[in-house]
Amino acid sequence: MGFRLVQERRIVTALPGPTSASLAERRKAVVGAGVASTLPVYVADADGGVIVDVDGNSFIDLGSGIAVTTVGASNAAVVDAVRDQVEHFTHTCFMIAPYEGYIAVAEKLTDITPGDHEKRTVLFNSGAEAVENAVKIARHATGRDAVVVFDHAYHGRTNLTMALTAKSMPYKSGFGPFAPEVYRAPMSYPFREGLDYDGSSITGEQAAARAISAIEKQVGADSVAAILIEPIQGEGGFIVPAEGFLPGLAAWAKDNGVVFIADEVQAGFARTGAWFASEHEGIIPDLITMAKGIAGGMPLAAVTGRADLIDAVHPGGLGGTYGGNPVACAAALASIEQMETLDLNSRAREIETLVVSRLDAVAGQVGIIGEVRGRGAMLAIELVEAGGRQPNPDAARKIAAHALQQGVVVLTCGTYGNVIRLLPPLVITDELLLDALDILEDSIRTVAKDQ
Template sequence: MNTIEYRLPQERRRVTEFPGPRSAALAERRKAVVGAGVASTLPVYVADADGGVIVDVDGNSLIDLGAGIAVTSVGASNPTVVDAVREQVGHFTHTCFMIAPYEGYIEVAEKLAELTPGDHDKRSVLFNSGAEAVENAVKIARHATGRDAVVVFDHAYHGRTNLTMALTAKSMPYKSGFGPFAPEVYRVPMSYPFREGLNVDGSEISGAQAAARAISVIEKQIGADNVAALLIEPIQGEGGFIVPADGFLPALSAWARAHGVVFIADEVQTGFTRTGAWFASEHEGIVPDLITMAKGIAGGLPLAAVTGRAELIDAVHPGGLGGTYGGNPVACAAALASMEQMETLDLNGRARAIEDTVTSRLTALADEIDIIGEVRGRGAMLAVEFVLPGGGRAPDAEATKSIAALALQDGVVILTCGTYGNVIRLLPPLVISDALLDEALTVLENSIRIVAEEN
């Protein structure tokens, strides 16, 4: 990573218990006015954030390994982004691109056409959130193909709106009690190497075999001619940071192309240098028909996009796509500055360096700790899956929860995920310093050892 200057001291500092008195007071105020259905991972409230640290209202400085769920890749107060936002706010905050358009929207679309995989003619439409981008990608696919069915995968997460809840696999907390859901959504098996069975000869199931299994289900239960879109995260996020076996994605992409099915890559969490490439699809040479994006695109401001083949997106009639805030000018300014920083700071290279550091340390730890089932991921999208002791693969959600809680008490923010609740996910800001990352990993390793000894 090229040199970056931090505004806040990049240090782990604890001055009160968690939560401190000011955070505790805010928690009481929250109870009176914020819906109980909105949950927060941390018991503390944020006053400032920069680089790899979050500072709470009581003055505690925590190391951030969550980045707002892969959002603040360039930092939560990157000076280039801050300057771009200030400049835009000084001119206008909103006009609605559908009413009075502006250059920033066009510039973002031009940049997305440049960065996304493939050299075909592309178009983009901007939205506010990942779920909104996914919904609109499905709309585009259905309109362009004249078909209804959408194929998704086990362990998938695509959002919390009505359609995206149907697309999401996990019931609790995302879907339970919120039905009925949108129809014509079909779920097929995912390639999950750590939890796959074996072939009769004892060999591992390959990506091509896992794809053939999924395709068989599609063709038997839906019929290829009825499928509008195949929607998949190149690396599954909330489902457990599942990296499919090599060959799985290319086989699915080839099948979709052969049958006129729109291949949609949900890159909401994997996009924008998070995995050591601009988009995770690049790791296996996939060129999606449509890509959905959000999270890291705009340095923390709400922006999302669908970018894809011009003939698909342009098939939609004028007025069929859009929204009041989609492509807000302030968010567009932040996105352009964020993408510039990703290039200037070589955050693709930084993500790969983070991968080398984290995987080398945690893989070594896995050799001595039997509750670590697998260390996996790409770039700075990394995970540890925990299992019950004894050498099996039974998920251990309680150990995972305890490890995250211990790390937090020692000043490190760590997120959990996974269909079984047994995965710790590491999503540090890509601008985190080496020293801070090493310190956070030491805390994580100590927390894992303590829980392993208790088990």
């Protein structure tokens, strides 16, 4: 595909440059301090795999706005779809005066989500809204209250989704009290698992049995409305559970009338080399929550799932003023079409092969990489103290900062703050990605020397 901007890394000023520094001063006077930004520079343009700041610096983007700009930040097909829709109408509220775009998005989500059962879709604005409404649906349909979530989980910043989220700082600290009837079970985290009694690693099946035992003892199956889980945990550290963990939980949920909700907000839409991360182990969730990559950067989210569950909610019980905004729907249809046309599921798998082989080689040489993991273009490097497994958040911060100074944007995450996550746009060129990996490798080696 063609790009509007030159796909190159180019640093022409100190960072931040003078115009970014000026904007930072203006920001201090008017923007709340609770809103933090990872980068010290301000964006003027973005396209394909690059972000250009107001001072003319061009950065290679390995973050995609946290897995949002999968098809690029100004994909021409998405821009055209948005422009066409804006010229007709920007809003009527689907709950007042409905329109075809909402229906078309629902039809497309029926097609691409796992399972051939009868489905329904409801559209919202953000991942947190989708998660909160999935819980509402599960509680209403089952008549039960309890929701089970997992260690290291992240599900959003509303009151309920803060309760569902595991990490206190910065997401929950000082914002309580939180919504009740939320229970936390142990996650499968292969890199940080202990050993079984016979000295072997804990399998996915054993980890599932451990979680199920905790649920049955602490909550009781008859009280559980839903199990809510990220098939690959995002903010928690891009944790890929051991094989067998998710199927074990899904089977238990089905046997006990519990709604299995897959939070695919970060992992969905070709990010992992499949439309949804649930597909890697053949999971067919009862409900799927989606956002981020769905609409090329426009705010849109969805809950798609079993018709009997979603239709159990009375008319008027779901919705919102902006949910399924017509402009966002147009962007979503264009974005999904681009994912299909460009075969971005295959591209994600190509990115995985290229990146993992490179990082595995570095890991064997520097002593501070505990694990390289992930699926597709949702990849992570867990940093540890040299010679051990103690989390090393200092190294993660320094690597990200060093890479930025050289013109590469990477994000950190993890319960311990020690994980570098890589989320490149799936339309990034090999040339640009290899350049970014050169910088990332140099950053890792530079920081490792001082550890």
